[in-house]
Amino acid sequence: MDLDRLCTSRVVIVAGKGGVGKTTASAALALAAARSGRSVLVVEIEGKSGLAAMFGHDELGYEARDLAPGIRARTLTPDDALIEYLQEHALGRLSRRLARAGAVDMVATAIPGMKDILVLGKVKQLERADPADLIIVDAPAAGHAVTFLLSPAGLHDAVRAGPIRSQADDVIDLLTDGSRAQVMLVTLPEETPVNELVDTAFTLEDRVGVKLAPVVINGCLDHAPPDVSAEELADAARAADLPITPSDIGALVAAARFRAARVTNEREQIERLARRLPLPQIQLPFLFTAAIGPDDVRVLADALAAPEPHG
């Protein structure tokens, strides 16, 4: 998809259920954007997600570091955000001690959504102060993502005045302004992830009022090998003088059937998603690997920024 269509806002929050490849999608978007000349900051909300490894680096920290040309990344955990807030509000070095003593847990419990609002408040601060053209936020796994993004509205209702209230209001302004922030939802072409994505999408639109970017569908096999018989395969092998045994042919047929069954299911789910959620889709290819590395991120970035086949 044309990146200008994808990156219509400076902040893109990437959200999805655990295991759907949210971080993979964040990495692909970061690389595609960097290649188009944008400077990118990726913000990891949950710490160790494997993002750094996808670019061939070690773990990330609270300070932004370079991952690749044009791409910086950092973590932003709720605990860090809360401690930073307390430090900035006159508690100084006591903050860490209070955190250890459990007092911070109590504060977070007394003010639900407090940690989330601080994280989002920090994102808003980055939007204002960081030089990056694009800020990608790798959100917590859904349903946490819903709670996370609903927190400002909840606080707006619960807290009547003061800095937390104005923080919540500022974050609501950010989230409801489609020219500033969008949510990019990620899923797999499977039944349960699709259902969860649809639920999340409607909740976010209705209750947060956030603009949804095109949906990313990870792990698409796209097509199966042509449907030809074992005899035709054997004939073709003989004609090319390949020493293929009947058991090799059996393996070819079995692998093709396995893929065809998955492709059938995949297409059904992609169509079902399109019917239930009228958003543009970006399909990223299934990668025949067990660990996503820099080469794989390049393949995904190509696919993400590829021209659309139709409309």
Added chain:
Amino acid sequence: MTGFASVLDDAHVILCCGTGGVGKTTTSAALALAAARRGRKTVVVTIDPAKRLADALGLSSLTNQPTTIDRALWDPEATAPSTGQLSALMLDVKHTFDGLVQRYSDTPEQATRILENRVYMNLAGALSGTQEYMAAEKLYELHDSGTFDLIVVDTPPSRHALDFLDAPDRLLRLLDNRLFRVLMGSTRTGLKVASSALHRLFRTIARAAGPEVIDDVVLFLQAFEGMEAGFRERSEQVVALVEDPATQFVIVTTPRTEAIAEAEYFADRLADDGHTVAGLVVNRVHPEFGGPPPELARAWAERVPDSPLAEHLVNLADFAQVAARERALVSTVGDRVGAQHSASLAFLPSDVHDLTALRRVASALLAP
């Protein structure tokens, strides 16, 4: 690789651990079903099943009490021993917590004061670990009822593998912390420093979020006064149950680097705490089809360019390659977790959302 039969026959509790998206709920349900088919009276505690699986288990809403599943659904051929029984429940965190409060409050008035406190009402959503704590509490209740031979718990998906075990401590720490004692008017000199820090914290919160927040906290802590001992005792009982040799851990994972790293972290933490991993379940494993090795298949494909045969050869090579990578990953985790039993479950073309599919998963878990 050995099947799970002996774990299913001997354990009283099976805790399924793993991160989100690895098929933990399905695996837990399948283990419970397999145990029921082996004649055990089994209950599975699920946390957040996908809707269709929940429907299949008869859990159309949060039940919080075990629902017995019709025998015809999990044993249609009627081959299982008659002692076998399968029940399921979906954890209702709030309801379980309310039950604990009611159990340990001295008077109904105390219970009401807590249940209606705003901080208490937020606790379930805001304090990380509450879900885990309530899952542990539910486990203990089921154990204590003496109704079941085997309790299979689908632990909440957590970033940090063993939150489930740490959870009771977190709540106790909250109730037991210095904040509590300071607010309750303790004048012990050792608390002076903490006290001044806390007053500054409170001033900050009051300025940031309004003074009523502090009032809520004070009321909450006051309401809990005297219940701490009961909570602590219960927590110790839960810990003892988890440490009992008849409690077994099963790690659920997928053959992806991140999931495997988490599984290893889990296993290490369990080992640190003196637990052993009884089983390892690797979900979504690609099948192996045999045939030529990937390099040869690709070389052959180049000799028949742009043909259907070439596409088939590349397809086979792709799957062989991913299967080999998965095998390598899984073999290291198998050694590392020291699991006595492990099972690999094939990548299924569609989701497991009925009992027929669940029975197939259960059979695969028992396959030697």
